[in-house]
Amino acid sequence: MSIASDIIRGHTDTIILAHLMHGDSYGYEINKSIQRKTDGLYELKEATLYSAFRRLEQDGSITSYWGDESTGARRRYYSITEYGRHAFNELLSEWERARVLIDQLIAVED
Amino acid sequence: MSIASDIIRGHTDTIILAHLMHGDSYGYEINKSIQRKTDGLYELKEATLYSAFRRLEQDGSITSYWGDESTGARRRYYSITEYGRHAFNELLSEWERARVLIDQLIAVED
DNA sequence: AAACATACCTTGACAGGCGATGTATGTTGG
């Protein structure tokens, strides 16, 4: 892992919601997708991932249901809600603002 | 405050070190400078600021000394060390990488 | 005299990340 978790902290929810904007998915798949997208540079720790699911479901951003796999391990699918889409957009624009702010604050030139 | 602290979290040290790259400074002034730079959009909470100073001094990134104000409240000045400059550069490039990574992960298009 | 600005500091609570550990199913290499 080459990225400090304190930098990613606060983006976990956004990352998960972004994935669910494409359609329903489940934990393992979401994590694999993150690894693929970042060429293995980043992954969510399982404990982080599942605690995020709990958080997001509690606040109404996602809902979940068990898949009907006839074979293999069972999967719990997650679906983004209308509220979740709205929350995601908020998080996105917050990120835009934060990115500018941080760049401003850590620039050595003034 | 319009930026969630979980997004800025992990940048506190970088922000402080960036300021000290210009020269020695003290807590109150650093915080005022942050508010100025961001037009009041962001400020470090005092508890956060001073706990960051402690952290940075402990790991050898900064050193401190009391100013010799003949009038007004006393000031504790902080100075970035050679190690601190190195650490700052590391943090900077980590931010570059993280920014790209996050953008990649929260993009809805793929 | 009160309010405000400058300036520092500590305590205790809280939230998110994560190492460790556990469960269960299915596939594959030797």
Place this chain on the structure above:
DNA sequence: CCAACATACATCGCCTGTCAAGGTATGTTT
């Protein structure tokens, strides 16, 4: 055939950074 690995989910308890609240002290302005 069985050990190792991949898939897939879940929880517990620790650690770390943030911050509300509170405190101290000096100087200026109203």
